[in-house]
Amino acid sequence: MSDSNPRAHWPAELQREFEEGRNSGCVGSVLVSETDRVRVWHLLIPPGKRCGFHRHVLTYFWTAHNPGKARGYFEDGRIVDVEHYKGETKHLAFGAGEYMVHAVENIGATDLLFTTVEFLDSANKPLPIPDSVRLKVPQGADIRMAS
Numbered sequence: 001m002s003d004s005n006p007r008a009h010w011p012a013e014l015q016r017e018f019e020e021g022r023n024s025g026c027v028g029s030v031l032v033s034e035t036d037r038v039r040v041w042h043l044l045i046p047p048g049k050r051c052g053f054h055r056h057v058l059t060y061f062w063t064a065h066n067p068g069k070a071r072g073y074f075e076d077g078r079i080v081d082v083e084h085y086k087g088e089t090k091h092l093a094f095g096a097g098e099y100m101v102h103a104v105e106n107i108g109a110t111d112l113l114f115t116t117v118e119f120l121d122s123a124n125k126p127l128p129i130p131d132s133v134r135l136k137v138p139q140g141a142d143i144r145m146a147s
Helices: 012-021
Strands: 030-034 038-045 050-056 060-064 068-074 079-084 089-092 100-106 112-119
Touching: 012 050, 012 100, 038 050, 038 100
Parallel strands: none
Antiparallel strands: 030 038, 038 112, 050 100, 060 089, 060 112, 068 079, 068 100
């Protein structure tokens, strides 16, 4: 490892995960809705688990559905521990060419559950999303909008 690597103090496995996920646009566990304006994600992280590294390029906000403790790993090598509270909401915006790469680990005793809403009319183009992360609507489910 070069001394210029800001993540050199991370375990080798975590560094490998960073390299594999740093261009991923999967900012949640499942993409539950997508229109021409927004992408809506759910993110569930059980205790002791981590969501993979991913890249935020779109203006977005997230909301925590329950309290919990998380550890964030950031591209610049920072490791930040936070305590989330139910209803906590954070808004982030990225200008043209700006982004953030990170992963989140659940270091608490309860599930972490978030909803993230990305705005597709942001300064950057949305990253591609594989079909494997899109919500699978059960066959025969009524998906009509209520009026």
